[in-house]
Amino acid sequence: MINITLRRQFLATFILVCFALVGQSITVSAKSPNIDFKLLYRAAKMSNVAYSSKTKILADLKGRSARVATPGNAEVQYFTGYNDRKKLQGISVRGTANDRNWDLDKDKTVVRDKKTGILMHRGFQTAAQAIYKDSDHV
Numbered sequence: 431m432i433n434i435t436l437r438r439q440f441l442a443t444f445i446l447v448c449f450a451l452v453g454q455s456i457t458v459s460a461k462s463p464n465i466d467f468k469l470l471y472r473a474a475k476m477s478n479v480a481y482s483s484k485t486k487i488l489a490d491l492k493g494r495s496a497r498v499a500t501p502g503n504a505e506v507q508y509f510t511g512y513n514d515r516k517k518l519q520g521i522s523v524r525g526t527a528n529d530r531n532w533d534l535d536k537d538k539t540v541v542r543d544k545k546t547g548i549l550m551h552r553g554f555q556t557a558a559q560a561i562y563k564d565s566d567h568v
Contacts, residue, residue: 480509480524501564505530506557510565523561531557 479490484498487509495512507524526535534553541552545562 476511476520476522480507480522481527499564502560503530504534504557504560506534506560508561508565521561521565523557 479487482490484507487498488496491509491511495514496509498507498509500507505528507527508521510519510521512519526532534556537551537553537556539552540549541555542549543555543558545559550558
């Protein structure tokens with residue numbers, strides 16, 4: 431059996447890698463992969479940090495502009511980080527970490543999200559909407 435924490439870290443890293451690749455507009459092909467492994471490593475580290483306490487997250491970011499929140503009743507923690515000099519911002523969302531998160535994971539009813547127009551399971555949509563609503567005010 432795979433360790434649950436390891437599975438969570440893998441899933442969070444995979445999602446961040448996907449977002450990083452899309453955000454960086456990297457084209458990966460079988461002939462000539464153009465993968466920024468330093469970026470992937472940083473994304474993996476931030477995925478791991480997302481499971482920490484607010485105090486540890488802020489300490490790990492070493493004074494960079496950041497915000498940590500757990501909005502709504504979804505109990506999904508996320509943090510945003512900003513690098514004003516490089517004009518970069520990022521978000522890291524903690525995966526399943528408590529009973530409420532597991533309850534959301536179990537709601538696999540597929541719905542079309544009104545804001546994005548994409549299909550997703552309702553549990554993911556509930557968490558995403560809580561984060562979006564909260565981060566909209568940042």
